[in-house]
Each structure stands twice: as structure tokens, then as C-alpha cells.
Amino acid sequence: MSFYSNELTAILIVIFVGFLPNEVWRVFGVLFGRRIDENSLLMQWVRAVATALLAAVVARLVLVPSGALVALPLWLRLGAVGGGIAGFLAMRRSVLAGVLTGEAVLVIGAWWLGVG
Amino acid sequence: MAGACAVPGFVLVATFIGFGGLMHDVGFPILAGLLSTLLVWALPAQVILVGGLGAGTSLPALALAVCLSGVRLMPMVVALMPLMRGPRPRLWRELLCAHFVAVTMWVEGFRLLPDVPEHARPVYSCGLGVGLTTLSMAGTAFGFYLTNALPGPLAVALLLLTPISFTILLVRNARQAVDWLAIALGAAISPLVANSPGGLDLFWAGVGGGTLAFLVARYGLRRRA
Numbered sequence: 141m142s143f144y145s146n147e148l149t150a151i152l153i154v155i156f157v158g159f160l161p162n163e164v165w166r167v168f169g170v171l172f173g174r175r176i177d178e179n180s181l182l183m184q185w186v187r188a189v190a191t192a193l194l195a196a197v198v199a200r201l202v203l204v205p206s207g208a209l210v211a212l213p214l215w216l217r218l219g220a221v222g223g224g225i226a227g228f229l230a231m232r233r234s235v236l237a238g239v240l241t242g243e244a245v246l247v248i249g250a251w252w253l254g255v256g
Numbered sequence: 257m258a259g260a261c262a263v264p265g266f267v268l269v270a271t272f273i274g275f276g277g278l279m280h281d282v283g284f285p286i287l288a289g290l291l292s293t294l295l296v297w298a299l300p301a302q303v304i305l306v307g308g309l310g311a312g313t314s315l316p317a318l319a320l321a322v323c324l325s326g327v328r329l330m331p332m333v334v335a336l337m338p339l340m341r342g343p344r345p346r347l348w349r350e351l352l353c354a355h356f357v358a359v360t361m362w363v364e365g366f367r368l369l370p371d372v373p374e375h376a377r378p379v380y381s382c383g384l385g386v387g388l389t390t391l392s393m394a395g396t397a398f399g400f401y402l403t404n405a406l407p408g409p410l411a412v413a414l415l416l417l418t419p420i421s422f423t424i425l426l427v428r429n430a431r432q433a434v435d436w437l438a439i440a441l442g443a444a445i446s447p448l449v450a451n452s453p454g455g456l457d458l459f460w461a462g463v464g465g466g467t468l469a470f471l472v473a474r475y476g477l478r479r480r481a
Contacts, residue, residue, distance in 0.1 A: 150284060185470045192438040212412055229427075250413070
């Protein structure tokens with residue numbers, strides 16, 4: 141974890157590993173916007189990969205956490221995420237309500253267990 | 257810029273507070289993190305980057321993962337550009353407007369831009385984008401420093417803010433079988449390949465899970481139907 145704790149290194153990583161690979165799609169969108177078929181097989185595959193990638197990142201953070209979240213038991217981490225989905229679905233698909241419900245489950249659970 | 261202070265703007269800032277907490281947790285420096293909010297301006301890519309660094313993913317694999325996660329921005333830019341372009345398009349101005357396109361901007365753009373006079377739309381778009389970016393950078397810094405000051409249960413709540421809001425966004429955006437399959441497979445493969453050699457775990461879970469979901473949805477379900 142020490143190789144990027146240097147501020148300059150981290151800034152270079154942000155530019156070359158974060159900014160450029162991401163921004164290229166916005167530039168493509170401007171330049172070739174009218175010629176792209178959103179429903180082509182390639183775009184369908186790309187969307188599936190992007191969705192799976194995001195789900196993988198979330199699962200990684202929840203199931204195999206690395207930082208302070210290790211202190212929480214797995215069932216509470218899953219319960220908070222599940223509570224978030226439940227709150228979202230119960231309150232007319234409001235993202236804010238879902239996030240608040242999930243966070244409430246987590247804070248009450250953590251406080252009850254005396255974690256943190 | 258006033259348009260940035262609406263409900264979607266608040267959800268956005270809250271998720272960036274969570275991102276700031278995550279940065280602090282993996283030891284990512286604050287200036288680089290603020291720069292990532294300004295330049296990357298796409299929270300999934302930023303979380304992949306910072307979360308991946310924390311998990312020890314290799315840099316080329318991370319660049320690939322960020323690149324793949326950014327693809328969804330292209331159709332958003334394509335769809336929103338006619339509304340942001342204005343009567344006399346300039347390439348550099350279009351590129352600047354396009355930079356601010358992300359999920360929140362996309363939603364808010366479709367809500368607000370039709371009521372703006374056409375000649376003022378590029379300026380309005382940039383104002384909205386600058387407003388949202390500024391608020392989000394403040395959120396990032398706030399979350400970063402807040403983690404230290406908060407009592408235990410609230411600090412961990414901050415860290416789980418990102419996974420919770422992303423899960424909800426995934427559920428909200430899932431419309432077809434392939435979306436649900438991609439979510440399930442990506443999430444299921446991720447812990448199995450954790451700490452895989454070469455720091456390629458995100459690559460296997462994302463590309464492997466996504467490809468599998470695409471193939472199953474396209475060929476598997478059709479055969480059964």
C-alpha cells in the first residue's frame with residue numbers, strides 16, 4: 141500500500157489510470173456520436189461487462205473488505221446492503237430513502253454490537 | 257449553478273462523502289482524490305481505482321477496468337449532446353460540456369435543459385457541471401476528514417455508504433435479464449477470485465462475469481424460450 145501513498149505518484153495514477161481511460165469515451169461520444177449503434181452486439185456486451193464490473197467492486201468491498209469494515213460481522217454488512225435495497229423498493233424507488241434505510245440498519249447494528 | 261442544489265445533487269454529494277471516507281480508509285492522499293473527482297468525474301471509475309489500489313490490483317488491470325466502466329458514458333454523451341450543443345457548436349466547448357456528463361448530469365440535463373433558451377444551453381450545462389463538481393469535491397474532502405472525527409459506528413457507516421448506494425443504483429438501472437445476470441455473476445465471482453495472481457481479480461469478475469451474463473442472456477435463455 142506504500143507505493144502510492146506519495147502524493148505525486150497518486151496524482152499520476154489518477155491521470156493515467158483514472159482520467160485518460162475514462163475520458164476517452166466522452167471524447168468518442170462527441171466525435172462519433174451520430175455513428176454509434178447503441179444496441180449493437182458489441183455495445184450490449186460492453187454494458188454487461190460494465191455492470192458486472194461495478195457489482196464485482198461492490199461485492200469486493202462488502203464481502204472481502206480491507207479497511208475498518210473488517211470489524212463488522214459479515215451478516216451486518218450484508219444486512220445493511222439488503223436493508224438499502226428494501227428501503228429503495230418500499231419507498232417508491234427513492235435512492236435517498238434506500239441509502240438512509242441501509243445506513244440506519246448499519247449504524248444501529250454497529251452501535252448494538254459495540255463495534256468501532 | 258443553482259440547478260445543482262436539487263435532490264439528485266444531494267444524493268451525489270452524499271456518495272462523494274462516502275468516497276472520501278473510502279479514500280481515507282485505504283490511505284489514498286487527499287489532493288489526488290480531489291483531482292480524481294474533478295478529472296475522472298465518474299464515481300464508479302473512482303471507486304474501482306481507489307478500491308482496487310487498496311485491494312492490490314495491478315495498475316494495467318485497473319486502467320482496463322476503469323476504461324471498461326467508462327463505456328456507459330459514451331451513450332450518455334451521445335444522447336445529451338443535442339440538448340447541450342446550442343445553435344453554434346464549437347468542438348472545444350462540446351468536449352468541455354461532455355466532460356461533465358455522468359449519471360446525475362444526465363438525469364438533471366434531461367430535466368432542466370429543455371426549459372433553457374437554446375443559445376444559453378452550453379453555458380448552462382457548464383454551470384450545472386461546475387456546480388455539481390464543486391459540491392462533490394467539497395463532499396470528497398468532507399468525507400476524508402470526517403472519518404477521523406466520527407465515533408466508530410458512524411465512521412463505518414460512512415465507509416459502507418458507497419457500496420449501499422451503488423447496489424441501489426445497480427438495482428434501479430437493471431431492466432433486462434442480462435443486467436440481473438451481470439450483477440449476480442459479477443458479485444458471485446468477485447470474492448472467489450479475490451487475491452488472484454497478478455492483481456487481475458477485478459478483470460476476471462468483470463470481464464468474465466459480464467461475458468458469461470451476455471452469453472447466457474443471448475443464447476441460453478433463447479433456447480429455453
